[in-house]
Amino acid sequence: MQKGSLTTNHRQEALIGWAFIAPQMAGFFLFVLLPLGSVFLYSLQEKNLLFGTSAFIGLGNFRTLAKDPLFIKSLLNTLVFSSGVVPLNLLFSLLLALYLGAGSRGTGFVRGIIFLPVVTSGVAWAIVWKYLLQGGADGPVNYVLGLFGLQGPNWLFESGWAMTSVIVTRVLKNLGMNVLIFMGAVMNMPGDVIEAAHIDGAKRFTLFFKIKLPLLMPTVMMVSIVTIIGSMRVFDTIKLMTDGGPEGSTMVMVYYIYHQAFRMFDTGFASALAVILFLIVLLLTAIQWFARKKVSYYEA
Known part of the structure; x- marks a missing residue:
């Protein structure tokens, strides 16, 4: 009797547990797995959102991708954007975390200034920077440069400067979150190891590259994965500041997916683009995930 009672209690606890997670699982299925499966299905169709027509064409969309110059250009632009955002974000966030973790003067003020863009709306951030980077002498940034005798370019309407502008504004927008993550890692570094290095005569650069950086590498790998995925998903900054131009x-790629799906109404082709982007992000994440095993432990 007692055994049966325990079995009944176990079943009740299991049912209660499933009841708690059921809304989350339903939401995950409806808003993540189902749309993801639909994207893969649509990528095999010639589907027009405007006319509501669809026809199965197999890998036809992917064969078209290989011949599409705009796809190649968007892919290269994505790589350039990520190659600019990720190293700059990691470098400055790590340096700022080390500075703030040392407890120097003004750290409270610096923390507030750095983290303020994170809680600011991405739309508001992009609109403000679009105003600041206006071309000509009337733009606030160019006006400041003019005070020093420098003539600023038309930041958002010249090819090279436009990409540089969106990279810098994106780095500034997300810098605070990575600083916060790195600060947690810096504060948790074993003090006895660092103190022993000081006693052994390790100087500033030696201490950083031989002691601190290896200890922080697991966090660096995790932050780099998150930052790369974020840089591949950028949309609001591009849409509001440059609209994909000049x-x-x-x-x-994310903006090109939007362009094909909601301007050209070619949902099938846009889905094929989304599948390619998904596979690229998955591959990069897998490479970094396996690489983390080689840097997860500090080796003397």
């Missing part, structure tokens, strides 16, 4: 110089 001449497609800032049209990254």
